[in-house]
Amino acid sequence: MTDLLSKFDALIAQREELLSTGMTDPFNLVMERVESPTVAICNGKRTILLGTYNYMGMTFDPDVIAAGKQALDEYGSGTTGSRVLNGTYAGHKACEEALKTFYAMDHAMVFATGYQANLGIISTLAGKDDYIILDIDSHASIYDGCALGNANIVPFRHNDVEALEKRLKRVPEGAGKLVVLEGVYSMLGDVAPLKEMVAVAKAAGAMVLVDEAHSMGFIGENGRGVAEAQGVIDDVDFIIGTFSKSVGTVGGFCVSNHPKFEILRLVCRPYVFTASLPPSVVATAATSILKLMQGADKRAHLWDNSRKLHAGLKALGFQLGTETPQSAIIAVIMPNLEQGAAMWEALLHEGLYVNLARPPATPANMTLLRCSLCAEHSADQVDQILKMFEAAGRATHIIS
Numbered sequence: 001m002t003d004l005l006s007k008f009d010a011l012i013a014q015r016e017e018l019l020s021t022g023m024t025d026p027f028n029l030v031m032e033r034v035e036s037p038t039v040a041i042c043n044g045k046r047t048i049l050l051g052t053y054n055y056m057g058m059t060f061d062p063d064v065i066a067a068g069k070q071a072l073d074e075y076g077s078g079t080t081g082s083r084v085l086n087g088t089y090a091g092h093k094a095c096e097e098a099l100k101t102f103y104a105m106d107h108a109m110v111f112a113t114g115y116q117a118n119l120g121i122i123s124t125l126a127g128k129d130d131y132i133i134l135d136i137d138s139h140a141s142i143y144d145g146c147a148l149g150n151a152n153i154v155p156f157r158h159n160d161v162e163a164l165e166k167r168l169k170r171v172p173e174g175a176g177k178l179v180v181l182e183g184v185y186s187m188l189g190d191v192a193p194l195k196e197m198v199a200v201a202k203a204a205g206a207m208v209l210v211d212e213a214h215s216m217g218f219i220g221e222n223g224r225g226v227a228e229a230q231g232v233i234d235d236v237d238f239i240i241g242t243f244s245k246s247v248g249t250v251g252g253f254c255v256s257n258h259p260k261f262e263i264l265r266l267v268c269r270p271y272v273f274t275a276s277l278p279p280s281v282v283a284t285a286a287t288s289i290l291k292l293m294q295g296a297d298k299r300a301h302l303w304d305n306s307r308k309l310h311a312g313l314k315a316l317g318f319q320l321g322t323e324t325p326q327s328a329i330i331a332v333i334m335p336n337l338e339q340g341a342a343m344w345e346a347l348l349h350e351g352l353y354v355n356l357a358r359p360p361a362t363p364a365n366m367t368l369l370r371c372s373l374c375a376e377h378s379a380d381q382v383d384q385i386l387k388m389f390e391a392a393g394r395a396t397h398i399i400s
């Protein structure tokens with residue numbers, strides 16, 4: 001018998017070597033209790049959370065929680081069926097209405113996760129003879145959507161407008177073209193030049209899909225994302241998003257003004273061949289989305305937090321993923337995996353949780369400590385976070 005798991009031997013060895021030093025497994029942390037969007041108990045210790053995607057802090061919003069409880073009481077714990085059979089409840093329609101209102105768009109389709117939204121929409125739009133031109137640093141769910149549809153994939157250099165233009169010119173005349181971009185790239189927290197890219201894509205006759213997973217709720221005047229902030233939202237054909245970040249629950253979606261959009265409900269396999277979200281989840285999502293429309297003050301505070309943390313980390317001598325703060329994600333670049341893991345653990349001992357990210361998830365083989373801020377972090381918590389970075393950075397000799 002060939003052991004099909006032996007292809008992971010190198011990874012197993014690397015992991016065993018790291019853990020043999022006695023360090024805490026960075027990929028197996030348990031949140032023993034969660035007190036608020038910014039504080040949890042980990043290993044018995046009160047810990048500030050700086051590695052969630054709870055950008056707008058909606059997980060403990062009283063209205064959101066009340067809506068979930070009411071739906072649980074009135075509709076039960078799950079739908080036990082697909083959206084196209086017995087799995088569409090009033091709450092699913094209300095959630096899609098909330099999305100249409102939030103984005104001011106004609107159509108909205110809710111999926112079980114953001115991963116499935118990318119998988120479903122991309123694979124259904126672009127098939128065997130079509131071309132998907134995508135940023136090389138695209139999220140795994142985008143790549144998996146391309147693979148499921150069996151489309152021709154043409155990657156271009158990260159955030160490089162000229163490279164996108166060149167690749168588009170090479171696509172055979174008359175072929176279907178879908179340009180796939182993200183608003184915020186989650187590893188480094190950098191923003192895409194959507195204004196230029198959407199213009200280039202449209203000039204080449206391509207349709208455009210933008211994944212706004214990390215910008216919804218926060219970026220843009222109404223929190224609709226980077227396409228809104230850069231004034232091109234009306235030229236984007238499909239926006240993909242998730243409920244697992246600013247919305248504060250789980251689920252995914254696509255919104256669009258395309259007049260034929262509704263047919264996708266019958267032909268999109270990751271929408272049809274899976275059960276719909278539980279009523280409590282769509283109720284929390286709908287309530288959260290509508291509340292995010294009134295989130296201007298929270299957005300302003302989150303920007304303050306992002307600017308403060310970025311400036312503070314830079315002043316301490318850390319190398320950051322972006323020159324200026326561009327989103328709620330601030331990536332701290334580590335010299336290597338070993339020092340990155342040591343720094344991650346030192347921060348945890350200080351009482352701070354951040355995300356350790358390593359290749360292949362990261363660009364250019366980087367090891368990153370990814371900090372993601374929340375609108376519920378107080379200015380005082382950001383000061384504490386900076387002190388913890390200073391202490392851990394010195395203890396691990398990453399800063400002097």
Ligand SMILES: Cc1ncc(COP(=O)(O)O)c(C=O)c1O
Pocket residue numbers: 113114115116118139141182186211213214242243244250251252
């Ligand atoms: C850019 C991007 N798209 C999609 C997803 C998937 O979202 P979900 O957690 O809802 O599956 C993520 C999540 O990490 C993401 O970063």
